[in-house]
Every structure is written in C-alpha cells, then in structure tokens.
Amino acid sequence: MAHPFYTAxxxxxxxxxxxxxxxxxxxxxxxxxxxxxxxxxxxxxxADAGLFALNFPEEFxxxxxxxxxxxxxAQELARAGAGGVVSGLMTHNIGAPAIVALGSxxxxxxxLPDILSGQKISALAVTxxxxxxxxxxxxTSAVRDGDxxxxxxxxxxxxxxxxxxxxxxxxxxxxxxxxxxxxLVIEGDSPGLTRTPLKKxxxxxxxxxxxxxDDVKVPVANLLGEENSGFxxxxxxxxxxxxxxxxxxxxxxxxxxxxxxxWARQRNVFGRPLIEQQVIRHKLVDMAMRINASQALVEMLAxxxxxxxKIGGEIAMAKNQxxxxxxxxxxxxxxxxxxxGFMRGVTVExxxxxxxxxxxxxxxxxxxxxxxxRQAGWM
Numbered sequence: 001m002a003h004p005f006y007t008a009x010x011x012x013x014x015x016x017x018x019x020x021x022x023x024x025x026x027x028x029x030x031x032x033x034x035x036x037x038x039x040x041x042x043x044x045x046x047a048d049a050g051l052f053a054l055n056f057p058e059e060f061x062x063x064x065x066x067x068x069x070x071x072x073x074a075q076e077l078a079r080a081g082a083g084g085v086v087s088g089l090m091t092h093n094i095g096a097p098a099i100v101a102l103g104s105x106x107x108x109x110x111x112l113p114d115i116l117s118g119q120k121i122s123a124l125a126v127t128x129x130x131x132x133x134x135x136x137x138x139x140t141s142a143v144r145d146g147d148x149x150x151x152x153x154x155x156x157x158x159x160x161x162x163x164x165x166x167x168x169x170x171x172x173x174x175x176x177x178x179x180x181x182x183x184l185v186i187e188g189d190s191p192g193l194t195r196t197p198l199k200k201x202x203x204x205x206x207x208x209x210x211x212x213x214d215d216v217k218v219p220v221a222n223l224l225g226e227e228n229s230g231f232x233x234x235x236x237x238x239x240x241x242x243x244x245x246x247x248x249x250x251x252x253x254x255x256x257x258x259x260x261x262x263w264a265r266q267r268n269v270f271g272r273p274l275i276e277q278q279v280i281r282h283k284l285v286d287m288a289m290r291i292n293a294s295q296a297l298v299e300m301l302a303x304x305x306x307x308x309x310k311i312g313g314e315i316a317m318a319k320n321q322x323x324x325x326x327x328x329x330x331x332x333x334x335x336x337x338x339x340x341g342f343m344r345g346v347t348v349e350x351x352x353x354x355x356x357x358x359x360x361x362x363x364x365x366x367x368x369x370x371x372x373x374r375q376a377g378w379m
Contacts, residue, residue: 005068005299013050013069017076020049029082032205033350038085040121040163046089047118051077056100060108061116067302070240071247078251081347083354084205086248091160094241095122095168098183098233102225111166111185123164125155125186125211126234133367135170135234136178140213142171144220149173149184151192151216157361161209162195164188169213174228183230185222192216202354239312241362242319243302249322249358250294252351256329257287259348260336267338274336283332290325297321313375316368323358323365330355 024045032038046052054069056062077086092115099111114120131137140153151171155161167186174180186193194212224230261284264275274280297318304311333348334341341348359365373379 005303006072010068010072014072014076016050017073018079020046020051021076021080024049025077025082025085026080029080029085029205030345030350033082033084034204036204037207038088038205042085042089043118043121045118047116051090052092052116052118056096056112056116057108060112062112067243067306068299070244071298071302074244074247075251078248078255081252081255081351082205083248083252083351083357084203087159087203088163088206091124091164092116092122093244094124094237095160095164095166097237097240098124098168098224098230099185101233101236102183102230107185107222107224115166120165121160121163122166122168123158123160124237125158125161125167125169127155127157129154129156129210133364135181135231138170138172138181140169140171142173142182142184142218144173145217147220148217149220149223151184151186151213151218153213155211155213157198158209158211159206161211162197162207167211168224170230170234178231180228181231181234182227183224183233184218185224186213186216186218187222190216190218201356202350203357235312238363239315242315242368243298243305245358245362246294246298246301246315246318246322249319249326250291250298252354253287253291253294253322253326253329256326256333256348256351257284257291259351260284260287260333263337263340280336283336287329287332290328294318294322294325311375313372316363316371316375319362320359320365320368323355326358327355 024042051073053061053063054065054073058064096112096115099108115122126135128138128140130139140155142149142151165188167188169184169186171182171184172180173182192214193216196210198208198210200208264280265273267274301311301315301318330352334352337346337348340346343349
C-alpha cells in the first residue's frame with residue numbers, strides 16, 4: 001500500500017540524506033562532540049548534498065519542496081545521534097527564513113546564495129537574558145542615526161553565534177510590545193559586536209554564544225521589511241523550528257529504542273539475553289507506542305500546514321509531545337543499558353544529555369502550553 005504522505009521523490013531524497021549522514025556525520029559525530037566543534041567545511045558539503053536548499057527560492061539556490069521533505073531531512077539527520085552537529089549545521093533554517101519573508105530582492109541576492117551554498121553561516125538572535133521565551137519583552141535597541149542603526153544590548157543562547165557570518169537579530173526600534181520589533185541582518189565582523197562561547201550540558205559540538213552589541217553600526221539597508229513589523233516573521237520562524245524539533249525528537253526517540261533493542265539482544269543476564277525478560281520487552285513496547293503517536297501527529301500537522309491551516313498552538317503541543325517522548329525513551333534506554341548507559345561514548349548516554357534542551361529551545365514547554373491554550377480559546 002502506498003504511503004499517504006511519502007512519494008518516490010520523498011524516498012529518493014531520504015536515500016540521499018541517509019548516505020550523506022552515513023558518510024560525513026556518523027563516523028565523526030562522537031569525536032566532534034568530544035572536541036566541542038565540527039569542521040567548517042561540513043557546511044559546503046551539506047549544501048552540495050542538498051541539505052540547505054529546501055523551501056528557499058530557486059533563484060537564490062533553493063528548491064521548492066513540501067513539508068514532508070523537511071520532516072525527512074530532520075529525521076535522517078538525527079540517525080547519527082549527533083544532536084550538537086545537527087543543531088550547529090542547520091541554523092540557516094532559522095536564520096535565513098526572515099530574509100526570504102521580509103527581505104528585498106537586493107537583500108536576498110546579497111545574503112541567500114552564500115548561505116545556501118554553505119559559504120556563509122546564518123544564525124538567529126532573538127533570546128535575551130531578561131526575557132527567555134518572551135519575545136515581546138526584548139530590550140536590545142536599534143536607534144536610527146542617518147543611514148545607520150546603532151544597536152545596543154545582549155542576546156544569549158544563540159546557536160552558531162560564534163561562527164555566524166550573518167546574524168538575523170530581533171531588535172526594538174519602537175515602543176514596548178510586539179509592535180516595536182524589527183529585524184536587522186548584522187554581519188559577524190561588525191565593530192562593537194562581542195561574542196562569548198557558552199558551555200552546555202549537551203549538544204557540545206554546536207557553538208552557543210552570548211552576544212554583546214556595544215553601539216554597533218548597522219546599515220539601514222540591512223533592515224528586513226518595514227520598521228516595527230518584525231514580530232510575526234519571528235513567530236513564523238518559530239513555528240517551523242518547532243515542527244523541526246518535533247520531527248527530530250521523534251527520530252532521536254526511535255534511535256533510543258533501536259539502541260535499547262540492540263543492547264537487550266546482546267546482553268546476557270542470568271544466563272539468557274536481556275530481551276527475554278518480560279519487563280524489558282514491556283519497556284520497549286511503551287517506547288514504541290509513544291514514538292508512533294508522536295510520528296503520526298507530526299505527519300498530520302505537516303499535511304494540515306500544507307493545506308494552509310494556521311495551527312501554531314497544535315504545533316506547540318506536538319513539540320511537547322515529541323520532546324516528552326524523547327525524554328522518556330532516553331531515560332528508558334539508559335536504564336536498559338544499566339551501568340553501560342552511564343558511560344561516556346555510549347550513544348544513549350549522549351542522547352540522554354542532549355534531551356533536555358528540546359523542552360527549552362524553540363520555546364519552553366510551559367510557553368508551548370500557553371500558546372495551545374490560547375489557540376483553543378480557553379483564555
């Protein structure tokens with residue numbers, strides 16, 4: 001029976017991404033994680049393999065594709081269990097969409113070809129120390145001064161914040177709240193910009209930075225769209241990011257299950273394989289139930305988005321569903337591995353460390369529940 005969502009073209013793309021992951025990421029992911037970085041040339045290799053082009057304009061190096069290609073990309077990248085590599089490699093997915101949505105043709109031509117070819121790295125800078133998930137409360141200011149804006153403030157937890165050549169930055173150009181927010185593209189070598197690396201519980205291979213803007217001069221030509229009209233573009237980026245995180249969390253959950261099954265088959269306890277213990281088989285089934293439910297939800301929401309439905313609240317719920325599934329599966333996988341699951345270098349140990357960021361990044365779990373409640377009309 002044909003799959004209701006995936007065609008032969010989807011499966012061909014899946015094979016392409018899988019081969020790239022097996023060739024370029026899987027053999028190196030664990031080492032890069034320990035080293036806390038991965039080679040910059042991986043961006044160009046990923047671009048050449050077709051990882052960067054999805055849903056970007058063809059005239060600038062992109063390709064038109066539906067949401068299911070996006071899910072395939074997210075989930076195939078997860079197969080290597082190298083969350084830090086993937087999060088650092090794919091930040092153009094959140095850094096560049098605002099350029100597409102709001103940018104002029106000149107701006108798109110200036111920024112997108114280099115990003116989509118992997119020659120330049122794009123990152124999104126929204127979160128601030130004082131606001132977290134509360135985008136409407138951001139304080140970083142941009143004050144017009146002739147042909148420039150002078151930017152002052154601070155951003156934190158910025159993925160690819162150290163490496164990025166182009167920072168897509170949410171700034172306050174107007175009054176309080178959502179109506180005073182604009183988006184500027186700030187180049188990484190701008191005088192007055194200071195970048196400090198942050199150390200994390202997981203995702204070690206991705207660079208995460210705190211950014212300081214001290215009277216940074218940014219050309220007015222780098223303003224995306226109209227002044228004070230950037231908030232909704234940021235929200236659209238977050239919706240796509242949340243669907244991506246839901247898809248990836250589901251795939252990481254599957255990897256936890258696969259690793260647990262493999263270990264249970266080879267590990268002997270009391271003279272027989274661990275998988276022959278009923279309690280272990282039941283754990284595996286409980287993991288599979290949650291994974292299947294999360295996958296079905298992600299795919300149905302992707303289809304509904306393709307029909308033009310506005311389902312931000314349901315995407316928020318899907319993110320929570322998938323990240324909670326990942327947390328459950330990672331914990332159970334470590335438990336099934338026993339003492340070995342606590343050892344560095346074991347895949348499930350790395351996945352267990354990585355899991356928590358998914359309930360925070362892209363919007364904290366509690367904020368996702370508020371968004372869902374609002375869409376449901378309960379408040």
